[in-house]
Amino acid sequence: MIFYATTLSSYSAKVRIVLCAKGVAFEERLPPGGYHSAEYRAIVPMGTLPAIQIGDWVLSESEAINEYLEESHPLPALLPRDPKERARVRFVARFHDLHLEPRVRSLFAHAKSATRNAAHVTAQRLEIERRLDQLAGWVQPQPYLLTPELSLADCGLLVTLPLARDVLAACGETLAIPASLQGWLDTASQHPAVVRALLPWRQATQHWLKAQAL
Ligand SMILES: N[C@@H](CCC(=O)N[C@@H](CS)C(=O)NCC(=O)O)C(=O)O
Numbered sequence: 001m002i003f004y005a006t007t008l009s010s011y012s013a014k015v016r017i018v019l020c021a022k023g024v025a026f027e028e029r030l031p032p033g034g035y036h037s038a039e040y041r042a043i044v045p046m047g048t049l050p051a052i053q054i055g056d057w058v059l060s061e062s063e064a065i066n067e068y069l070e071e072s073h074p075l076p077a078l079l080p081r082d083p084k085e086r087a088r089v090r091f092v093a094r095f096h097d098l099h100l101e102p103r104v105r106s107l108f109a110h111a112k113s114a115t116r117n118a119a120h121v122t123a124q125r126l127e128i129e130r131r132l133d134q135l136a137g138w139v140q141p142q143p144y145l146l147t148p149e150l151s152l153a154d155c156g157l158l159v160t161l162p163l164a165r166d167v168l169a170a171c172g173e174t175l176a177i178p179a180s181l182q183g184w185l186d187t188a189s190q191h192p193a194v195v196r197a198l199l200p201w202r203q204a205t206q207h208w209l210k211a212q213a214l
Pocket residue numbers: 008009010011012035036047048049050060061062063097
C-alpha cells in the first residue's frame with residue numbers, strides 16, 4: 001500500500017494513527033509534484049492528502065480511508081460492535097472533520113504576527129472552545145473518547161486538539177480545554193501506535209510553529 005502524505009499534514013497524521021494501530025505495511029510517499037499538481041492529480045484526482053493506492057486502486061478522504069482500513073484489517077477493531085456505539089464513534093469522527101478541524105486550519109495564516117487578524121483568532125478560539133465544551137458533554141473518556149480501546153473517534157482529535165492549543169499559543173491566545181478532554185489527551189497520546197504515528201507530525205509541526213515566530 002502506498003500512503004501519500006506529508007509529515008505536516010493533519011489528516012495524514014489521523015490516518016497514520018490507524019495504519020500504525022493496525023500494523024499495516026505501507027510505503028509513505030510525498031505527493032509527486034505537491035498537492036494539486038497535475039502529476040499528483042493524475043494519481044489522486046482530489047489532489048488532497050492523505051490518499052492510499054493499492055495497484056490501480058486509489059482512495060482519498062481520511063475518514064473513507066480509515067473506514068476502509070477498519071474493514072480490510074479488522075484487528076484491532078477501531079469500531080465497537082454495537083450499531084449504536086459504532087454510529088456514535090462515526091459521529092465524533094465527522095464532528096471533528098466538519099466542525100472542529102476547519103476552525104483550527106483557518107488559524108494557520110494567523111500564526112505569523114505579520115498576517116494575524118486578532119479578531120479572527122479570538123472568534124475562532126471561542127468557537128473551538130464552544131465545540132470542545134459540546135464534545136466534553138457527549139463523551140465519557142474510558143479512557144478513550146467513547147471506548148475502552150482506541151477507536152476511530154480518537155484519531156483526528158489526537159492531532160487537532162494539541163494543534164489547536166499550539167497554534168493558538170503561537171497567535172498569543174490560550175485555549176481552554178475541558179478537564180475531561182485534557183485527561184483523555186494525556187492518556188490517549190501515550191498509546192504506543194499513537195506515539196509512533198504522531199512523532200513525525202509533532203516534529204514537523206513544532207518546526208513550522210518556530211518558523212512562524214521568526
Ligand atoms: N476532507 C479531507 C481533507 C484533507 C485535507 O484538507 N488535507 C490537506 C492536508 S492536511 C490538503 O490536502 N490540503 C490541500 C488542499 O486541500 O488543497 C480529508 O479528510 O482527507
